[in-house]
Amino acid sequence: MNEEIGMHENLLLKMKGNVLHITLSSADGKNELDDSMMRALTQVISDPPESTVAIVLSGEGENFCGGRAASPPPALSPTEDPRPAIKARGAAPILALYEAIRSSAVPVACFVKGLASGMGCAIVAASDYAVAEMRSQFEADELAKQFAPALLMSVLVARVHVKAISRLVLTGQPIDAATALDFGLIGEMVAPWELDKALDDFIAFMNSRAPQALRGVKTFLRESPGLHSPKLATLAADVLAESIAARLDVTAPFVPSHEKRSLTVDGERIAYIDVGNGPAVVLLHSLGTSSALWDDVLPALTAKYRVVAIDARGHGDSTKRSAWNADAVANDVVAVAEAIGLDCFGLVGISMGGLTAVRVASKLGRRVAVMVLSSAYAGVSGPAVEKRLAAAEGMLKKLPMHLFARMYVEQTLHRNTAYPKRERLAQQIAAMASTDYLEILRAICTDDVSGLLRDIEVPTLVLSAELDMSIPRAVSAKLAQGIRGAKERTLGAAAHLSCVDTPDAYAEVLLGLFEKYTDEGGEVWKS
Numbered sequence: 001m002n003e004e005i006g007m008h009e010n011l012l013l014k015m016k017g018n019v020l021h022i023t024l025s026s027a028d029g030k031n032e033l034d035d036s037m038m039r040a041l042t043q044v045i046s047d048p049p050e051s052t053v054a055i056v057l058s059g060e061g062e063n064f065c066g067g068r069a070a071s072p073p074p075a076l077s078p079t080e081d082p083r084p085a086i087k088a089r090g091a092a093p094i095l096a097l098y099e100a101i102r103s104s105a106v107p108v109a110c111f112v113k114g115l116a117s118g119m120g121c122a123i124v125a126a127s128d129y130a131v132a133e134m135r136s137q138f139e140a141d142e143l144a145k146q147f148a149p150a151l152l153m154s155v156l157v158a159r160v161h162v163k164a165i166s167r168l169v170l171t172g173q174p175i176d177a178a179t180a181l182d183f184g185l186i187g188e189m190v191a192p193w194e195l196d197k198a199l200d201d202f203i204a205f206m207n208s209r210a211p212q213a214l215r216g217v218k219t220f221l222r223e224s225p226g227l228h229s230p231k232l233a234t235l236a237a238d239v240l241a242e243s244i245a246a247r248l249d250v251t252a253p254f255v256p257s258h259e260k261r262s263l264t265v266d267g268e269r270i271a272y273i274d275v276g277n278g279p280a281v282v283l284l285h286s287l288g289t290s291s292a293l294w295d296d297v298l299p300a301l302t303a304k305y306r307v308v309a310i311d312a313r314g315h316g317d318s319t320k321r322s323a324w325n326a327d328a329v330a331n332d333v334v335a336v337a338e339a340i341g342l343d344c345f346g347l348v349g350i351s352m353g354g355l356t357a358v359r360v361a362s363k364l365g366r367r368v369a370v371m372v373l374s375s376a377y378a379g380v381s382g383p384a385v386e387k388r389l390a391a392a393e394g395m396l397k398k399l400p401m402h403l404f405a406r407m408y409v410e411q412t413l414h415r416n417t418a419y420p421k422r423e424r425l426a427q428q429i430a431a432m433a434s435t436d437y438l439e440i441l442r443a444i445c446t447d448d449v450s451g452l453l454r455d456i457e458v459p460t461l462v463l464s465a466e467l468d469m470s471i472p473r474a475v476s477a478k479l480a481q482g483i484r485g486a487k488e489r490t491l492g493a494a495a496h497l498s499c500v501d502t503p504d505a506y507a508e509v510l511l512g513l514f515e516k517y518t519d520e521g522g523e524v525w526k527s
Contacts, residue, residue, distance in 0.1 A: 005049070008040035012060065017207035018053040020044070023060050030066035031059045033119055038068070038093055045100040045108065053214050054206040055108045057123065058199065064112040065120025067141065068094065072398035073248055082248050083241040090244065091237035094119060094151050099233070101126040107206070107218045111199045112136045112186070115174075121185075122152040125159050128221050130186040131202070132177040133195040138185060139174035145410055146422075147243040154236035160184055172415060251402045254427035257295050260317050265335040266328065271317035272310040272336055276302030279369075279518050279525050280345035281510075282333065282360075283309040284353030286375075286497060287444060288408070288429040288437055290316030293350070296421070296503035300511065304522055305346070310336055312356070314436040316428075324436075324443045330359035343367065344525045346514055347458075350374040350499060351471065352444050354479075361460075362452040369525035370517045371456075372510060374463040375471045375496050378478050379448030389442055396434045405429035414467060414494055414501040421500055453482030460486040461513055465494040465501070 005013040005020075012023035022044065024031040033041065045055060059065055074085035101108050101123065110124045112132035121138045124130045132138075142149035149169055156165045164183040168175060177189045190198050206214065258273040273291050281301060285293040291309035301307050312329055314320030333356060337345065347368045349357030354376020361368045395404055405426040413422060429437075462480040464473040473490055480486040489509065494501040517526050 008037060010034075010037045011040055011044070013044065015049060015052075016203050018051045018211070019203045019206045020048045020052045020055045021203065022055065022057050024057070024065055025060040029061040029063070031061065031063055031120070032066040032069040034069040035071065035093065038097055042093070042097045042100045045097075045104055048104075048106070052106055053209070053211045054106050054203075055104065056111065056199065056203060057108065057127070058111045059113065059120075061114075063114035063120075064110070064116045064136070065123060066115060067118030067120050073244075073403065082245045086241040086244050087237045091151060091240050094122075095154070095233050095237065098122060098126045098151070098155050103222060105215060105218060107214055107221070109202060111195060111202075112177075113192070113195055115139070117141050117174075118149070118152060121168075122155045125152075125155045125185055128218065129202075131188045131190060131195065131198050132180060132186045133192045134177045134189050135192055136177040136180070137174040138168070138177075138180050140169045141172075143169060144172050144415060146247055146406070148239050150236040150239035150243070154232040156185075157232065247406060248403065250400075251405065251423065251427045251430045254290075254292070254424075254431045256290075256292055256316070258291075258298075260291070260311070262317065263336065263339050265332050268313055268321060268332070269317070269319045270310065270313070270332045270336060272308055274306070274308050274340060276304075276306045278305045278523065279514070280306045280308060280342045281514070282337065282342070282345050282347050283307060284333065284347070284349040284356050285309070285312065285315065286351035286353060287440060288315070288405070288432055289425065289497075290428050292316070292424075292428055293497070294499060295424075297499050297507045297510070300504070300507035304511065305514065308336065308340065308342070308345075312352070314440060315432060320436055324440045326355065326443065326447050327359065330356050330363060333360045334363055337364075337367075344369050344527075346370045346372075346517070346525070348372040348374065348510065349376060351376060351496065352440075355444060355447055355449055358449040358452055358456070358479075361456050361458045362449075366457065368458045370513060371458045371460045372463055372513065373460060373476070373479050374506075375465055375468050375476065375498065376462070376479060377471050377475050378450040378453060378482060380445060380475065381448070385445050389445055392441055393438060396438060401432065401434050401437075402426070402430040404434070412470065412496045416493075417501050425497070425500060450478070450482060453479065454484070456483050458483075459517060461509075462486055462488045463498070463509060464488065464490045465496060465498040466490055466492045467495045468498075470496040 010026045012025050014021045074089055107128045109129040110127045115137050116124050117139045118141050140149045140152050160183050180186045181189045260271045260273055262269050262271040283294045290311050294309050311318040344367050347357050354373040361371050409422045409426045460483045462476050464476045480488045491498045499506045
C-alpha cells in the first residue's frame, strides 16, 4: 500500500507499507535545503506516522542533496556580536536535523545518486544505513566558502576515521562512492541501474520485519557508546560561529599599490596609473574591480612596456555622477590616451573591459597596435542573463557590499588562488557602491558589440580561461569568429579573472604576443 502524505512542497512523503519514503524535491533540481524545508524534514523524522517502522531518504532528479540553500546573515547592529545569532539561527536548526536522524525511534536509510554536498553528506553520515550508486559524489564544500565545516564534522567523527574526515575536508575535493564505501560513509555501492531496485528491496525487507525488532536495532545504533556526544554539537556550533563571524567582518579599506593620476572627462574624474617605459599598453579591468586588478601582472609587463591601467567610471578612484554609458566609458579611454600622448598602444580588456576595448578599437582603428580580449564576450542575452541579474539584485538587497564581494570572489577565482589575493579583490569590490554595481552589471549584461566586430582590423587574441564559469570559451569564441584574423588561446588552471589566478602565465601570453608587434629592439609598435 502506497499512501501520499502532504506536508511540504519540496518534500514528497509517501507511506510504502509501514516505511516512510521521503524524497527531496526542489524546483531547481539541486535539492538544497532552505530553512522551511529543513524544519519540515526535522519534524517528520522526529514525529513520523505512528505505524512507521523505518524511514528512507532519497533525492528526485540527478542529485541527492546539494546542501543547505544560501541564506542571508542575521541582521545585526554594527556593534552586536554575531556569534550568538549564528549559533541560534544557523547552527541550531542544522544540528536539530542531524539529532532527529540519530535519535529517531526507527532506522533511517539514505539512497544516494549524484551529489551529496555539505548538509547532504552529513545526512548520509548521520543515517543508519546508506546505499549509493557508483557515480555518486560526496563533498564538504564549506571550506571552499571560507568557513569551517564544523557541523558536518560533528556527524562524521562518530562514523568515519579522522584521517578520512581530513581527506574530505582539507583537500576540498569530492570523494566517489567507492572511496565513501572504503571510508565507511556508506554501507553499499550499486550500479546506477540497480539503485531503484535496491531501494525497493530495502523497503520490502523493512516491511517484512517485526516492528519491535527494527526498533531494537535502532536503539542499539542510537545508544552505542561513541556514536554521540552533546559536547560535539556544542563544539561544532562554537567553531562554525567563530569562522562565519570572521567572514562577516567588514573588509579592510582598499589601498592602491600605485600612485594614481587623473584627468577630467565630461565632468568625471578618470583615474589611472602610468608606470614603466617602452611601447605603451592600456589595461581595462572587470566589473567591480579597478586598475589594481592588474597588480600581479605589472612587474613582468613594466620591465619592457609603459603600462597605463585605467579605473572605469564608478570604479577605483574614478567618479560616476551620471548614468552608465558604454560609449562614454570608451571615450574616457580615448581621452586618457590623447592626454598622455599615446599615438599607438596595445590594448587589453578583461570581462567588462573587453567590451570597452572593442569600442576603443572601433574608434581608433590601427592606433591600437594589438588587442587582447580576455574572458570577454560580444553580447549575451536570454533567460540565463536575467536569472543572473535577478540573483545579484536579490543578494545585494540582503547583503552589505563587503559580504557580496566575498561571495563573488569565492565564485569567481580559482579554488587554489591565495587567500591574500582573494581578500584584496574583495576589498576592491567592497569599495564600490552597490547601486552602481547593479546598474553597470545590468548595462554590460545587455550590451552587445557584435555589430562592431566586422570592421575591426586590429590583430586580436581572444584569451579564454579553462575553468571560467562566467564566460565559457564557447561564448568568447564568438569574438574570434567576428574579428577578421583573430586568434584564440586558452589558459589552463585559471577561472574568470585569470590575471589574478595565474598572473605569470597571463603575462607570458601578453609578452609573447606583444613581441610580434614591436620592432626588433622592442622600443616601438610596428606601423
